[in-house]
Each structure stands twice: as C-alpha cells, then as structure tokens.
Amino acid sequence: MSDLTPRILDRTIAGWSLQTILIGILLMAGTLWGAWITRTLVEVRSRHIVTVSLSRLVEDFVASEARGGGTSDQSAKRTAVYLAAINQAVSNLGEDGATVLVSEATLGRSVPDRTELVRARVRQAVEASRDPR
Structure with missing residues (x-):
C-alpha cells in the first residue's frame, strides 16, 4: 500500500497536481463560506x-x-x-x-x-x- 501512495499524489489532471487541485477547492469553499457569513452578519446588523x-x-x-x-x-x-x-x-x-x-x-x-x-x-x-x- 505504501507503493500506491506516491503514485496517487503524483497524478495530474489537466497539468495540475492532485494536491494543487485539492488546495484550490478548499480555498474556493473558504471564500464561499466567507461571503455567506458576511451576508448573514450584515442582515443581522440591519435589523x-x-x-x-x-x-x-x-x-x-x-x-x-x-x-x-x-x-x-x-x-x-x-x-x-x-x-x-x-x-x-x-x-x-x-x-x-x-x-x-x-x-x-x-x-x-x-x-x-x-x-x-x-x-x-x-x-x-x-x-x-x-x-x-
């Protein structure tokens, strides 16, 4: 099993490494969450x-x-x-x-x-x- 782990991390999709794609997905999710929470807080403040x-x-x-x-x-x-x-x-x-x-x-x-x-x-x-x- 230890032989498979390096090969999975070395894979690329459209020239991007799997690690880079996962980091990008996490950054997008964090940005969306930040936008949602900001909107929610502004609505609460406007009451x-x-x-x-x-x-x-x-x-x-x-x-x-x-x-x-x-x-x-x-x-x-x-x-x-x-x-x-x-x-x-x-x-x-x-x-x-x-x-x-x-x-x-x-x-x-x-x-x-x-x-x-x-x-x-x-x-x-x-x-x-x-x-x-």
Whole structure:
C-alpha cells in the first residue's frame, strides 16, 4: 500500500497536481463560506428594535367597548376581531425586519415606539371587518 501512495499524489489532471487541485477547492469553499457569513452578519446588523405598548392599546379598546354598549355576543366578536388585528399588525412589523418588544418589558426609551403605527393598522383591520349596515 505504501507503493500506491506516491503514485496517487503524483497524478495530474489537466497539468495540475492532485494536491494543487485539492488546495484550490478548499480555498474556493473558504471564500464561499466567507461571503455567506458576511451576508448573514450584515442582515443581522440591519435589523432594528421597536416597541409597542399593548397595554395602552388594550386599555383604549376596553374604554371604547365600555362606552359602546351592545350585547355580550357583539362585544365578544369585536374583541376577537380587535385582538386578531393587533396580532396581525405586530406580526407585520416583525416581517419588515423589526424586532418587536412590548414596551412594558423595556426599561429605557432608546428604541422607537411603534404603538401608533400598530393602532392605525388595527383600526384599518377592524373597520374593514365591520358589517356595512
């Protein structure tokens, strides 16, 4: 077996030694990995953090429901629609590349507050789901 080893390493492909070809493949693989990891790190760095005050949104909804009246079935339906709209609006913020924190969980004011944006999207979703009577 020791007689075969020198002959395998002495082989050439298109004038290139097997050792040179293997080193070239490893260098190309390293370059591709470097490009991939760089792109991944840049994507992570471009994410931003925002807050949403869910307690304010829910407080406002509860206050408007208390003034609005209606049956308990109507109120339950409006509550389900409202909570689904909040969930969708916050999910949409996350899809835009933002990390969404509930503002009650943050200690500082160093991140942008997107509560009004969520409130506007929820209002649009709730109005779109209302029966036109």
